[in-house]
Amino acid sequence: MNEIRNSICRRFFVGFLCGTALASGGCATTASTRSENVKTSGLYADLSVTHRPDDSVTVSASLHVGGRYGTSVTLSGVDHWEVNGEAFPASDPGSTLIAPAADSTYNLTFVRSDEQVTTTIVAPANPTILSLTPDKIRVTDRLTITWDATARHPTAN
Amino acid sequence: MPPPGTQLQINVTGDCLTTQQAYNTADDGTLTTDMFSATPDPRTTCPIDIAIVRTTTFRVNSSFEGGLASGLRSAIGSVEYIGNN
Numbered sequence: 609m610n611e612i613r614n615s616i617c618r619r620f621f622v623g624f625l626c627g628t629a630l631a632s633g634g635c636a637t638t639a640s641t642r643s644e645n646v647k648t649s650g651l652y653a654d655l656s657v658t659h660r661p662d663d664s665v666t667v668s669a670s671l672h673v674g675g676r677y678g679t680s681v682t683l684s685g686v687d688h689w690e691v692n693g694e695a696f697p698a699s700d701p702g703s704t705l706i707a708p709a710a711d712s713t714y715n716l717t718f719v720r721s722d723e724q725v726t727t728t729i730v731a732p733a734n735p736t737i738l739s740l741t742p743d744k745i746r747v748t749d750r751l752t753i754t755w756d757a758t759a760r761h762p763t764a765n
Numbered sequence: 766m767p768p769p770g771t772q773l774q775i776n777v778t779g780d781c782l783t784t785q786q787a788y789n790t791a792d793d794g795t796l797t798t799d800m801f802s803a804t805p806d807p808r809t810t811c812p813i814d815i816a817i818v819r820t821t822t823f824r825v826n827s828s829f830e831g832g833l834a835s836g837l838r839s840a841i842g843s844v845e846y847i848g849n850n
Contacts, residue, residue, distance in 0.1 A: 653832030757794030
């Protein structure tokens, strides 16, 4: 009788451990939800435009449920992103390389079956380096950097 | 949700430097660094890269629950670290 009871207890214990491991490990590594199941008002959007010195521009867009560090959202259904009217490549829904806009304004639009939600990002002015002094630094030196701070800071939205 | 604004960060890196230095500074056009920490051998030299990253943040469309939108542009310069030479 005791053996049967012990066996049942062991199985419960092992089952509990497995369940806990699946719940914590499984959720931490694979948790995501499909965008078509979430209203726009329940989505947190993390958007960025990076304009590099070589004039390449990368745009990234990610969505989460439950705040910035919440469950990630995978685009599904007809949901997709467009940048200045051009769709992100289907194979690269999170980030994409695009040509720089002439006026540095990027409209990122989340396109759904029933709405289009646009956020405007204006790339800041290029922080042009004016001088680096001295140009040869010794161990006891400090470097003075000057850059163009007269650039206009953009406003949007 | 933070309001729109602009930040400037300067990152200093170099193969012979023992620490990378990052400065979050006002976008007022000038910054003087601390002295650099470098490898003990004063004969060591290396190029030092200086990257200036200007970031502007915006609110996302209010249809979303929340979020952050940012635009970044950067410039890179270089000087030579010459130790005790």
